[in-house]
Amino acid sequence: MVTANEEPQGLNVVKAKLDIFLHPSRSGHIMAGVQETLDSLLLRYNESLQGVVLAYLDPNILGRKHKILSGLTPYFHVGLTANILLFSPTAGMRVEGKVNKIEKDYIGVLTMGIFNAALSVMDIRDDLYFEELPHERIWTSKTDHQHVIKLGSMLSFVIKSVQETGEFLDISGSLCSPDTGCLDWISGLNEPRHVLNDLENRIESSKEKRKKEKKRRRDT
The missing domain is CATH 3.30.1490.120 (RNA polymerase Rpb7-like, N-terminal domain)
Known part of the structure; x- marks a missing residue:
């Protein structure tokens, strides 16, 4: 219950x-x-x-x-x-994560420091385009060049689909909505909300417990 x-x-x-x-x-x-x-x-x-x-x-x-x-x-x-x-997570839900992969055909995002999500080029709105600079790859806006998505950017996106594969999740996301994208651009904030910081601390604690559990199983 x-x-x-x-x-x-x-x-x-x-x-x-x-x-x-x-x-x-x-x-x-x-x-x-x-x-x-x-x-x-x-x-x-x-x-x-x-x-x-x-x-x-x-x-x-x-x-x-x-x-x-x-x-x-x-x-x-x-x-x-x-x-x-x-x-x-469910389809249609808005979540946030850190960009950990920039490619011309997709953007990779790590949500809450654990869950990988992929945003296919088919699910990125036409206003955003891929550009390969001398020292980095980015996605940026055609109409507002202050909107730049790069490695390490905090991104707000909408979940398109979720699949459970055994004990793990496979998340697909979307940037089709005009109010999704880099959080710095959306809100002007440079740091995630304090709620997310507290969550990251709890997740790190869980990671340590998970490591100890794996070690205990190997030793028995």
């Missing part, structure tokens, strides 16, 4: 009820086992939650009795609730 509180740009904080199955070796350290299991969910698409798990907060075990599974497995069941930060 999930209840949601929406945040900007496809972010949702959900209060989720989860069922976790732990090995008997964790019977004396249940919370540690719970955290290891939650860490294994980070930065992956979760079908039941319908989004990519970015972070979790306040895991709370329900009750003190834990059901041991019958039959051929010795694992035992633990029920819990937790607040889960999800990224759940």
